[in-house]
Amino acid sequence: MTACAGIFAVSCSREQPKEAMTLQRERQLNQFLAGVERRALRFAEIAVRDRDEALDLVQDAMIKLARNYAGQPEAEWTPLFYRILQNGIRDWHRRQVVRNRVMVWFGRKSDPEDDYDPVAQAPDPMGRTPDEQIESRQAMQKLEQAIAELPGRQREAFMLRTFEGLDVAGTAIAMGCSEGSVKTHYSRAVHTLRDVLGEYWQ
Amino acid sequence: MKKPFDEEQLRAEAKALFDDSVERLDAATLSRLNQGRQKALQEISAGAPAGQWARWVPAGGLAAAAVVAVVLWQGEPVEHSAPAAGPATDFEILLSEDSLDMLEDLEFYSWMDTANLDSGSDVG
Numbered sequence: 001m002t003a004c005a006g007i008f009a010v011s012c013s014r015e016q017p018k019e020a021m022t023l024q025r026e027r028q029l030n031q032f033l034a035g036v037e038r039r040a041l042r043f044a045e046i047a048v049r050d051r052d053e054a055l056d057l058v059q060d061a062m063i064k065l066a067r068n069y070a071g072q073p074e075a076e077w078t079p080l081f082y083r084i085l086q087n088g089i090r091d092w093h094r095r096q097v098v099r100n101r102v103m104v105w106f107g108r109k110s111d112p113e114d115d116y117d118p119v120a121q122a123p124d125p126m127g128r129t130p131d132e133q134i135e136s137r138q139a140m141q142k143l144e145q146a147i148a149e150l151p152g153r154q155r156e157a158f159m160l161r162t163f164e165g166l167d168v169a170g171t172a173i174a175m176g177c178s179e180g181s182v183k184t185h186y187s188r189a190v191h192t193l194r195d196v197l198g199e200y201w202q
Numbered sequence: 203m204k205k206p207f208d209e210e211q212l213r214a215e216a217k218a219l220f221d222d223s224v225e226r227l228d229a230a231t232l233s234r235l236n237q238g239r240q241k242a243l244q245e246i247s248a249g250a251p252a253g254q255w256a257r258w259v260p261a262g263g264l265a266a267a268a269v270v271a272v273v274l275w276q277g278e279p280v281e282h283s284a285p286a287a288g289p290a291t292d293f294e295i296l297l298s299e300d301s302l303d304m305l306e307d308l309e310f311y312s313w314m315d316t317a318n319l320d321s322g323s324d325v326g
Contacts, residue, residue: 026246033242037235038224051231059238066245140219162213163220190209197212 029070032077033062040085043159046144047089057092061085079173082164086156086174093152146196150189153177157185158193 037058044054061084069080147155153175160171161182171186172179 022246026243029246030239030243033239037239038227038232039220041227041231041235042220042224055231055234055238058235059241062238062242063245066242070246136219136222139215140223143216143219162216165217190212193212193216194209 025070028074029066029077032074032081033065036078036081037062039164040081043082043163044085044089046147046159047155048092049148053092057085057088060088076173078164079166079170082160082166082174083176086176090152142197143193146193149196150192153181153185154189154192157182158189161186 040058040061041051041054044057045051048054048057061081064084065077065081069077072080147158150158156175157171160166160174161168166174168179168182171182175182175185
C-alpha cells in the first residue's frame with residue numbers, strides 16, 4: 001500500500017512540472033507570436049496583395065509553428081516562423097498560377113472590385129497631418145508595388161533582411177537556402193529597387 | 203526634392219514605411235490576428251495528450267499487421283488443401299469398384315441420359 005502511494009506520488013510529481021513547462025512554453029509562444037503577427041501580416045500582404053489571404057497564411061504559419069516547433073529553442077522561432085510563412089506564400093502563388101490558367105481557360109475576367117486597396121482607412125497613430133499621411137502611404141504603395149514585382153526569392157531576401165531585420169544566417173534558414181544565395185538575391189533586389197524607384201523615390 | 207539614393211537610404215526609408223504601415227493596421231485586423239494566435243496556442247495544450255497517443259500508433263500498426271499476417275498464413279493451407287486433395291479424391295473414385303461397374307454399364311447410363319433429355323424437352 002505504501003509502495004503504491006509512493007509510486008502515485010512520484011507519477012504526480014512528474015506530471016506537475018510537465019504541465020508547468022507546457023504553460024510556460026505557451027506563454028513564451030504567445031509573447032513571440034503577439035510580437036511578430038502584425039509584421040508577418042504586412043509581410044504576407046505585400047507578397048500576396050490581399051489582406052484576407054494574408055491573414056489566413058499568417059494563421060496557418062502560427063498553427064504550424066505551435067504544432068511542430070513549440071519545443072524548439074525560442075531563438076530559432078523567428079527564422080522557423082518565417083520559413084513556414086514563406087512556404088505558405090510560395091504555395092499560394094503556385095495555386096494562383098493554376099487558378100489563373102483555369103480562369104483564362106473559361107474566359108472569366110477578374111472582378112475590378114476585388115482589386116487590392118492599400119490605403120487603409122484608419123486614423124494616424126503618429127498624429128501626422130492628412131497630407132503627410134497621404135504622402136507616406138503613396139510612398140509605401142510605390143514601394144509595395146516595386147517589391148511585389150521582384151522575383152520571388154529576391155522579394156523574400158529583401159523583406160526578411162530589411163523589414164524583419166534578420167541577419168544573413170537567419171534569412172538563409174527562413175528561405176531554406178545558403179547564405180551565399182541570400183547575399184546574391186538581396187543584392188539583386190536592392191539594385192532592381194534602386195532602378196525602379198530611383199525616379200520616383202521622395 | 204529627391205534625396206541621394208544609396209542602399210542604406212533605401213533600407214531606412216523602406217523600413218520606416220513598413221513600420222508605419224504595421225502601426226496603421228485597423229482594429230478588426232488586429233482582432234483576427236489575435237483569434238488566429240489563440241487558435242495556434244490551443245495546439246500546444248491539445249498537443250500533449252495527442253502526442254502520448256501518437257506514440258502508440260506505430261506499435262498498434264505493427265500489431266495489426268502481425269495479426270493480418272498470421273490470419274493469412276493460417277488461412278493459406280486451407281485454401282490450397284482443397285485443390286491439392288482434388289486429384290487424389292478423383293483417383294480414388296475412379297479406382298473404386300462402383301466406378302468400374304459404372305463403366306461396364308456405360309450403354310445403360312447413356313440411354314438414361316438421352317431419355318432424361320427427351321423427357322425434359324417434353325416438359326419444357
